[in-house]
Every structure is written in structure tokens, then in C-alpha cells.
Amino acid sequence: MALPEVPLPEVPLLEVPLLEVRELSVEFPTRRGVLKALDTVSFTIETGEVLGVVGESGAGKSLTGAAIIGLLERPGRISGGRILLEGRRIDTLSQEEMRRIRGRRIGAIFQDPLTTLNPLYTVGRQLAETMQVHLGISDAEARRRAVGWLEQVGIPAPAERIGAYPHEFSGGMRQRVVIALALCAEPQLVIADEPTTALDVSIQAQIITLIKRLAREHGTAMMLITHDMGVIAETADRVAVMYAGRIVELGPVRRVIRHPAHPYTDGLMASIPTLAGRLGRLTQIEGAMPRLSAIPPGCPFAPRCPKVFSRCTAERPELMAAGETAAACWLYAPASAEAAHV
Amino acid sequence: MSAPAAAGPAPAQPLARRLGPLGRFFDSDLWYSFRQSPVAMIAGAVAFVCIFGSLLASWIAPHDPFNLATLSLSNSFIPPIPMNGSEWAFPLGTDEQGRDMLSAIMYGGRLSLVVGFSAVLFATVVGVAIGLIAGYGGGTLDAVLMRVADVQLTFPAILIALVVDGIVSAALHELHEATEIYVIVFAIGISNWPQFARTVRGSTMVERGKEYVMAARVIGISGPRIMLTHILPNVLGPVLVIATINLAVAIVSEATLSFLGVGLPPTDPSLGTLINNGNSYLFSGQWWITVFPGAALVIMVLSINLLGDWLRDALNPRLK
Amino acid sequence: MAGFILARILQAIPVLLVVCFLAFLLFAYVGDPVAIMLGQNATLAQRIALTHALGLDKPFYVQFVLYLGRILHGDFGLSYRLGEPVLQLLATRLPATLELSFTSAVLALVIGVPMGVYTGIYRNSWLSRAFLTFSLIGVSLPTFLIGILLILVFSVWLGWLPSFGRGTVVHIGHFWTTGFLTLSGLKALILPAITLGLFQMTLIMRLVRAEMLEVLRSDYIRFARARGLPNRMVHFGHALKNTLVPVITITGLQLGQIIAFSIVTETVFQWPGVGFLFVQSIAAADIPVMSAYLILMGTVFVTINLVVDLLYYAVDPRLRLERRAPAAAR
Numbered sequence: 001m002a003l004p005e006v007p008l009p010e011v012p013l014l015e016v017p018l019l020e021v022r023e024l025s026v027e028f029p030t031r032r033g034v035l036k037a038l039d040t041v042s043f044t045i046e047t048g049e050v051l052g053v054v055g056e057s058g059a060g061k062s063l064t065g066a067a068i069i070g071l072l073e074r075p076g077r078i079s080g081g082r083i084l085l086e087g088r089r090i091d092t093l094s095q096e097e098m099r100r101i102r103g104r105r106i107g108a109i110f111q112d113p114l115t116t117l118n119p120l121y122t123v124g125r126q127l128a129e130t131m132q133v134h135l136g137i138s139d140a141e142a143r144r145r146a147v148g149w150l151e152q153v154g155i156p157a158p159a160e161r162i163g164a165y166p167h168e169f170s171g172g173m174r175q176r177v178v179i180a181l182a183l184c185a186e187p188q189l190v191i192a193d194e195p196t197t198a199l200d201v202s203i204q205a206q207i208i209t210l211i212k213r214l215a216r217e218h219g220t221a222m223m224l225i226t227h228d229m230g231v232i233a234e235t236a237d238r239v240a241v242m243y244a245g246r247i248v249e250l251g252p253v254r255r256v257i258r259h260p261a262h263p264y265t266d267g268l269m270a271s272i273p274t275l276a277g278r279l280g281r282l283t284q285i286e287g288a289m290p291r292l293s294a295i296p297p298g299c300p301f302a303p304r305c306p307k308v309f310s311r312c313t314a315e316r317p318e319l320m321a322a323g324e325t326a327a328a329c330w331l332y333a334p335a336s337a338e339a340a341h342v
Numbered sequence: 343m344s345a346p347a348a349a350g351p352a353p354a355q356p357l358a359r360r361l362g363p364l365g366r367f368f369d370s371d372l373w374y375s376f377r378q379s380p381v382a383m384i385a386g387a388v389a390f391v392c393i394f395g396s397l398l399a400s401w402i403a404p405h406d407p408f409n410l411a412t413l414s415l416s417n418s419f420i421p422p423i424p425m426n427g428s429e430w431a432f433p434l435g436t437d438e439q440g441r442d443m444l445s446a447i448m449y450g451g452r453l454s455l456v457v458g459f460s461a462v463l464f465a466t467v468v469g470v471a472i473g474l475i476a477g478y479g480g481g482t483l484d485a486v487l488m489r490v491a492d493v494q495l496t497f498p499a500i501l502i503a504l505v506v507d508g509i510v511s512a513a514l515h516e517l518h519e520a521t522e523i524y525v526i527v528f529a530i531g532i533s534n535w536p537q538f539a540r541t542v543r544g545s546t547m548v549e550r551g552k553e554y555v556m557a558a559r560v561i562g563i564s565g566p567r568i569m570l571t572h573i574l575p576n577v578l579g580p581v582l583v584i585a586t587i588n589l590a591v592a593i594v595s596e597a598t599l600s601f602l603g604v605g606l607p608p609t610d611p612s613l614g615t616l617i618n619n620g621n622s623y624l625f626s627g628q629w630w631i632t633v634f635p636g637a638a639l640v641i642m643v644l645s646i647n648l649l650g651d652w653l654r655d656a657l658n659p660r661l662k
Numbered sequence: 663m664a665g666f667i668l669a670r671i672l673q674a675i676p677v678l679l680v681v682c683f684l685a686f687l688l689f690a691y692v693g694d695p696v697a698i699m700l701g702q703n704a705t706l707a708q709r710i711a712l713t714h715a716l717g718l719d720k721p722f723y724v725q726f727v728l729y730l731g732r733i734l735h736g737d738f739g740l741s742y743r744l745g746e747p748v749l750q751l752l753a754t755r756l757p758a759t760l761e762l763s764f765t766s767a768v769l770a771l772v773i774g775v776p777m778g779v780y781t782g783i784y785r786n787s788w789l790s791r792a793f794l795t796f797s798l799i800g801v802s803l804p805t806f807l808i809g810i811l812l813i814l815v816f817s818v819w820l821g822w823l824p825s826f827g828r829g830t831v832v833h834i835g836h837f838w839t840t841g842f843l844t845l846s847g848l849k850a851l852i853l854p855a856i857t858l859g860l861f862q863m864t865l866i867m868r869l870v871r872a873e874m875l876e877v878l879r880s881d882y883i884r885f886a887r888a889r890g891l892p893n894r895m896v897h898f899g900h901a902l903k904n905t906l907v908p909v910i911t912i913t914g915l916q917l918g919q920i921i922a923f924s925i926v927t928e929t930v931f932q933w934p935g936v937g938f939l940f941v942q943s944i945a946a947a948d949i950p951v952m953s954a955y956l957i958l959m960g961t962v963f964v965t966i967n968l969v970v971d972l973l974y975y976a977v978d979p980r981l982r983l984e985r986r987a988p989a990a991a992r
Contacts, residue, residue: 069888118904121900178885500919
């Protein structure tokens with residue numbers, strides 16, 4: 001599936017997706033060889049849309065987010081593919097150009113609010129500096145807006161709390177501050193990497209609601225990375241399921257949840273405990289996700305797949321249409337090709 | 343994009359090679375990172391040469407500088423090669439008594455190493471023991487022991503060593519020469535145990551909360567046994583790094599104490615004593631009596647420091 | 663805040679008492695003061711008289727209390743070696759040590775911190791590598807050797823700078839003498855200050871660098887970059903402040919190291935400070951001086967620790983709120 005090597009012509013905003021990731025590959029050179037952590041990952045995010053990215057630990061979700069925002073940690077590097085923001089490539093930009101995009105056009109929310117905020121600076125200061133860097137406003141204006149943001153994220157008595165330090169807030173409140181920080185420069189896209197995982201369950205719902213509401217109000221698109229399918233169900237419009245560094249299913253969230261196409265997604269759904277219906281044994285998917293250094297040829301899920309057949313271990317499947325979603329699975333191969341192999 | 347057709351089911355993990363302990367060491371991350379770092383390898387080689395050369399001093403030194411019968415004042419103050427008046431028999435020159443500098447350095451180096459090593463061993467054993475007990479026992483015992491360590495840490499180690507050495511020497515006035523080496527080892531060792539104790543105590547407390555320790559206690563294994571056989575191997579990593587760096591510090595401390603005159607006596611000198619001795623001849627131009635022992639000391643300490651640095655980086659999981 | 667200071671002071675007092683006790687033990691039991699002061703040929707009667715006069719026949723704890731009393735009045739006895747009151751000996755030599763230590767500390771900080779910051783931020787530049795090599799050598803060179811080498815090069819071979827003593831000093835106030843105000847005083851200060859400061863400088867540099875590297879890997883720095891803050895702000899606004907907090911503590915403790923190693927430096931350069939006095943008194947088994955020096959050092963270090971604790975408290979907001987009520991409700 002080789003793409004033509006011509007730069008995209010400039011097209012009006014409405015005709016290209018806000019974010020397009022095409023065949024993105026990320027690798028890590030190690031002393032035992034090169035590990036491919038992301039293997040030709042492709043997806044798009046439209047303006048104002050919420051794309052959920054779900055998968056087990058180590059599937060490559062956070063790496064995808066890091067690569068998009070240009071904060072891949074050494075020695076990791078992008079080894080192939082492109083990332084396009086509103087039609088223009090951003091993976092080849094200089095450090096300085098990328099810096100201007102970060103915060104202003106693409107924001108980020110990280111997992112642990114305790115370590116994400118600098119303990120030695122007040123929240124007001126951290127908000128103000130972000131806005132002043134990107135929006136060029138005065139100190140007084142920045143302070144005014146900072147109070148406004150604290151109010152928007154639901155922190156009581158914002159005018160007083162502006163001078164408080166991060167450790168003076170509880171976990172949930174801190175994450176609200178982080179959300180404010182991610183949104184205060186008014187980005188078009190926010191990458192939220194496990195925003196609720198470090199929080200108490202009772203708080204998680206509040207934070208998710210907050211994120212949803214703010215995203216809708218400001219028209220911000222979101223890439224919501226999590227291993228929690230419940231959060232995705234609540235919040236996302238579309239969902240991408242990742243496994244071993246690849247996307248194995250991509251489609252509207254209702255569809256993927258109710259009628260998962262890929263056997264892995266099916267297994268994921270089945271393993272979620274539910275109070276409805278018969279309470280029986282939890283199903284689990286046998287085996288474990290392969291280590292990056294030992295990904296089998298063909299489909300990476302083949303060793304654990306209940307529907308595996310000969311083609312699965314021979315060739316690697318790309319995303320292909322499977323009803324209303326897309327799945328990387330030979331079960332959905334176009335009929336003619338299928339008949340020839342089975 | 344198809345993968346080449348596999349012969350059968352996907353290959354399993356590569357067969358684990360049957361390696362003996364030596365083989366495992368050479369296959370380990372530690373050895374790999376050692377091979378990757380030219381600095382570490384050179385430092386390791388130099389340290390090895392120093393240590394080897396010093397330990398075998400009695401066998402391979404060209405002269406015995408401390409056998410009074412072989413010394414002759416006519417040999418005194420011979421400058422090193424390639425200056426005027428030098429001789430091949432004494433490549434690094436001789437001192438005021440006609441002692442060969444090269445041999446004196448080898449013997450002195452041996453003594454410096456022995457003292458340094460013993461002092462570190464002392465500090466390690468005492469520090470690790472106290473750290474284990476404090477970390478495992480917890481409560482008042484821990485509080486008291488750590489308080490002692492903290493108080494001692496408010497004072498610089500060199501000062502403590504100096505004071506202990508000075509006091510004990512003054513008290514044992516007559517026995518000075520015979521016991522000096524023990525006094526110095528004790529003084530330096532006792533001044534350095536707190537860092538070991540604190541580190542081990544921290545690690546012990548972390549390990550104590552882990553399941554394998556709880557499992558051992560449930561089975562009924564006694565406290566001391568748990569500390570020794572279960573916890574100790576797991577906390578030794580950082581101890582090794584501290585010990586290596588401490589070795590360099592101990593050698594320098596001993597040299598300093600000897601230089602100040604409260605260390606090893608001139609009859610059985612360490613490198614520090616040699617440097618002190620040579621100091622008197624700086625202004626009269628016989629610089630080699632001080633400079634060469636000094637250089638030997640620096641080379642030895644530098645290579646140990648480099649090894650310690652490398653070891654710390656190699657064992658630090660977060661830097662990988 | 664006041665409660666904090668008071669608590670720390672109260673903690674320091676037992677330590678001081680222990681130091682005094684050790685000094686007292688030294689004073690009372692090592693060597694025989696009576697024999698030393700009277701010589702070998704004293705009669706028994708003379709011995710008993712002196713013993714009684716010195717209070718050495720009283721019970722142990724009484725002697726200790728008397729000792730403490732004397733100390734608090736500034737009476738540390740007479741030096742065996744020089745016959746003068748110990749307090750006076752220490753007082754005349756203290757300015758020399760303090761000026762030397764201060765100069766070295768300033769040198770070490772002013773050069774060490776920027777070097778450390780630079781090598782932390784620009785990890786791979788050749789200048790960083792040069793600094794690191796230099797620092798490694800600095801850490802491996804014992805202080806006395808640095809002094810000797812400097813003397814060799816700058817005094818013996820080049821003849822530019824003096825190798826011993828303090829030069830001409832100016833008297834200020836009751837007991838202070840300063841070398842800062844004369845050219846010969848300043849010249850005499852250069853080599854010893856470099857000797858004493860070099861080790862500290864390299865240590866500070868390596869410490870600052872290590873802290874900086876650690877901080878630069880933290881989540882909040884990553885988040886700062888994710889918000890698009892420019893490098894200048896990330897490095898000097900966020901990272902630097904977080905780096906300096908632990909550095910302050912260690913630097914404070916390093917001040918202690920400086921004072922300890924001033925003993926060595928003073929010996930190499932025959933600098934007339936309290937450290938040199940101490941070394942001389944060890945060689946001569948001059949117990950009163952040794953005891954007094956111990957107490958002096960104990961006080962100095964306990965004070966340093968206290969000041970460092972206070973500094974830490976002032977800089978890190980997390981510590982200030984230990985006593986406040988828990989944060990607002992969720």
C-alpha cells in the first residue's frame with residue numbers, strides 16, 4: 001500500500017482532517033537489535049471529535065501520543081510515516097516550530113497530576129506563563145484568565161486558589177488544574193494520556209464529564225488514551241484498538257462495543273465484568289501480548305486468537321472494512337482473495 | 343506487505359543458552375556496558391595494573407627500599423630519567439636516603455591499597471549490619487540508630503577520622519608505630535559507616551514490605567536469617583557503588599592523614615607518607631621525591647573513581 | 663516558623679553536650695595533665711596540691727559540670743605547648759581560617775554552579791565533556807597534593823606567589839585581622855583558596871549536574887515542554903529552581919567539608935589558622951587545644967546544619983505547610 005511521494009497541496013481547512021497519522025512507525029534501537037514499537041499506525045481525527053485509543057499496557061498507545069506531540073524519549077525515533085496537522089506535516093518540523101505547536105495547537109494531559117505539576121510554582125503562575133507564551137497577553141490579563149480557567153474546571157473559590165501550590169490540592173482537583181493547563185492556550189487537539197487512571201474511582205466520573213463538557217464547549221478534538229473501555233464508551237465518538245504496536249480495529253464507538261469485529265476486541269469486551277446478565281466466570285484471553293522483541297510474523301494476535309487459520313500466521317493483515325468498522329483481520333478479507341487462500 | 347511464509351507455527355522464544363556463571367556475567371548488561379565504554383575499560387585496566395603491581399611489590403619491585411642494609415647514601419638524590427645524572431637502576435630517582443622511588447611507590451601503593459580496602463571493608467560491614475538491623479527492626483531501634491548516623495553525618499568524615507586518629511594515637515603513645523595501621527583503618531572506617539547504614543536501611547525497609555519477606559516470616563524463618571539470606575543480596579547493588587567510590591575516598595583519607603603526620607610512620611610509608619617526606623625537598627629542587635608518589639596516588643584514585651562512576655551509571659535502572 | 667526554629671535548636675543542644683562530653687573526657691583522662699604541667703621531678707605533695715587545685719580529685723560528674731561552667735565562661739585552659747590561654751590562641755587564629763574558608767566557598771560556588779548547570783543542560787557538547795574530565799581529576803586529586811603542586815609551579819618554578827603564611831594583615835576591631843586589604847595578603851590567599859576550593863568546586867559541579875539531569879527527566883518538565891514553553895523558561899525557570907533546592911542542603915554541608923579540609927590546606931601553606939593549630943597540637947599531644955578545637959568544631963557544624971535546615975524550609979513551599987490544615991475539600 002505505497003502512497004505517492006508528493007507533498008500534499010494546500011487545501012481548505014474543512015476538507016482535511018484535523019490530525020492525520022499515516023503509516024507511523026516508531027522504533028527503539030537496543031543492544032539486542034531494533035525494536036519496532038509502533039508499526040504503520042494510521043488514523044485520523046476530525047475537528048471536535050473524540051477518538052479513543054484503547055489497549056493493554058505496552059500496546060503503544062502512549063507512544064503514539066508522544067510521537068504526535070514530538071516528545072518521544074530517546075532513543076526512540078520515528079522511523080516511517082507522517083503526521084499531518086490540518087494537512088501540513090509536523091513530524092519533520094524543527095524543535096522550535098514544534099514547540100510553538102505544543103500547547104497552542106496540540107495540548108496534552110498526562111496521567112499523574114502529582115508529578116505533572118511543578119511543586120515549587122503556584123498554579124496561577126503555571127497557568128499564566130503558558131498563556132503568556134502562546135497568546136502574548138499581559139500579566140494582569142493572564143491572571144484574570146487563569147482565574148477564569150480555574151472556575152471553568154470547577155475549582156471552588158478560584159480567585160483565592162490561584163496562589164496555591166499543587167500539593168495543596170487533592171488528586172481530583174490537581175487533575176482539573178492539569179486540564180486547565182492543557183486547554184488554556186486554546187489548542188485544537190488535546191492528547192489525554194490516561195487522564196483518570198491515577199484517580200479514585202469516584203473522581204474519575206467527574207473528571208471524564210468535565211473533559212467531555214469542555215471539549216464540546218471549546219470545540220476541541222481529543223485523543224483519549226486509556227486502557228479502560230468504560231471511559232471510552234462514555235466519552236469517545238470513535239475508537240482505535242491497539243495491540244502490539246498496531247491498530248487492530250477502528251470504528252464508531254457504539255459499533256465496536258456492541259459488535260466487535262476483531263477477535264481481540266471481542267475478547268476485550270467479553271472480559272469486562274458486568275452486573276447485567278448471568279454472573280458466570282470472567283472470560284479471559286489466553287496467553288499474553290507478545291514482547292516487542294518477539295512479535296510473530298503474520299498477525300500478532302494469531303497465537304491467542306480463537307479464530308486463527310492458516311493465513312493468519314503467514315501474512316500480516318492491514319485494516320480492512322468489516323461492516324461499519326475496520327479491522328486488521330483476515331476474517332474480513334475480500335471474498336475473492338479469501339477463497340484463494342483458505 | 344506480506345511476511346515471508348513461515349515453515350510452521352510462529353517460532354517460540356530463542357532457546358536459552360546454557361551458560362555457566364562466568365558466561366552469564368559476560369553476557370550480562372553490566373559487561374556489555376563495560377565494553378561499550380572505553381573510559382571504563384581503560385580505567386579498569388589501569389586500576390588492575392596498579393593493584394596488581396602494588397600487591398606483588400615484594401616480588402617484582404626492583405629494589406627493597408626498606409632494607410637498611412641495601413641502602414647507601416651515595417645513591418641519594420639521584421634524579422629521574424631523563425634528567426642529568428640519572429641512572430637506569432633508579433628510573434624514577436631516589437630520595438634523601440638513597441631509596442629507589444619506583445620501589446618505594448610500589449610498596450607504598452600496596453600499603454595505601456591495603457589500608458584503604460580494609461577501611462572500606464570495615465565501614466561496609468558495620469554500616470550494612472547497622473542498616474539492616476535498623477531497617478528491619480524499625481521503631482525505636484531504627485530511630486536511635488539513624489539519629490546516631492545523622493549526628494555523625496553532620497561532621498565531615500575527614501575530621502572524624504583525624505580526631506579519632508589523633509586521640510587514639512595520643513592515648514596509645516608508646517604503641518604508636520606498631521598499632522598505627524589498625525588505628526588508621528579503624529579511624530577511617532568509623533568515619534564512613536553512616537552512608538552505608540542509611541542506604542541499606544532505606545533499601546531494607548523497602549524490601550521488608552515485599553511479599554517474599556512476609557512469606558519467609560510466615561514460614562517461621564528467624565529475623566537474622568531473613569536479613570542475611572533474603573534481604574542482604576537484594577540491597578547490595580547500591581552498596582557496591584558506594585563501596586567503590588568509598589575506596590577512593592579511603593585511600594585519599596589515609597594519604598591525607600599520613601601527610602598530616604598522624605598516619606603511617608616513615609619506616610613503613612604509604613604514598614601519603616612519601617609525599618609528606620618529599621615535601622621538605624621541594625624548594626631545593628628535588629621535586630621527584632614528592633611528585634611521583636603523588637602521581638601514583640592520583641592515577642590509582644582516578645581509575646577507581648572512573649570505575650565507580652561507570653558502575654553507578656551501569657547499575658542505575660533509570661538511565662538505561 | 664518560630665516553632666520550627668525552636669525545635670531545631672532543641673535538637674542541637676544534646677549534640678553539643680555530647681561533643682562537650684567527649685572533649686571533657688579527652689581533657690581529663692588522656693595523658694596526665696598534672697605530670698605534664700609539673701614535669702617529672704615533682705614531689706608527691708606538689709602533685710596532690712595541683713590535682714586538688716585543678717579539681718581532678720572530685721567525682722566524675724562534678725568535674726564535668728565544672729568543666730561546662732568553665733567553658734561557658736570562655737576558660738578552656740592553658741596550652742601545654744605554648745603556655746597561653748587556649749581561647750586566645752583560637753581567637754587570634756580564627757579570622758585566618760574564616761577568610762580562607764569563605765573565599766574558597768565563594769570560588770567553589772561561583773564557578774561550580776554555572777558549570778554544573780551548563781553540563782546538565784548541554785550534555786553532549788565538547789565543553790561539557792571538558793568540564794567533566796576536569797571535574798573528575800579534581801575529585802581524584804587530594805587537597806594536599808593540589809597544594810603541593812600549586813606551590814611547585816607558582817612558588818618554586820615561577821616565583822609568582824608566596825608558598826607560606828598570610829602576608830601582611832590589617833587589624834580591625836578587637837581581634838579581627840584581615841588579609842583582604844593588602845596586596846601581599848591577597849597574593850598569599852590565592853593559592854590556598856584555589857587548593858581548598860577546587861575539590862568543592864568539582865563536587866558542586868557534579869552535584870548540580872546530576873540533579874539537573876534528574877530534574878530534566880521529570881514529569882513536570884515534560885509537561886512544561888508539552889505546553890510549549892520555550893527552552894529558556896523550561897531550563898532556567900522550572901528546572902533550575904527545582905535543582906537548586908536539594909543543592910542548597912548539600913552545599914551547606916559542603917561548607918563543613920571546607921572547614922575540615924582547611925586543616926590540610928593550612929598545613930600545606932603554613933597558614934596561621936585554627937586548623938594548623940590543631941595539627942600542631944596533635945603532634946605535641948596538647949590536649950587542652952585539642953579539646954577546645956573539638957568543641958569549636960562541634961558548634962560550627964551544628965550551626966551549619968541548623969542554617970541549612972532553615973534555608974531548606976524557606977525555599978521549599980511543601981515544608982512550610984506541614985502544620986496547616988489539610989487542603990480544601992474535593
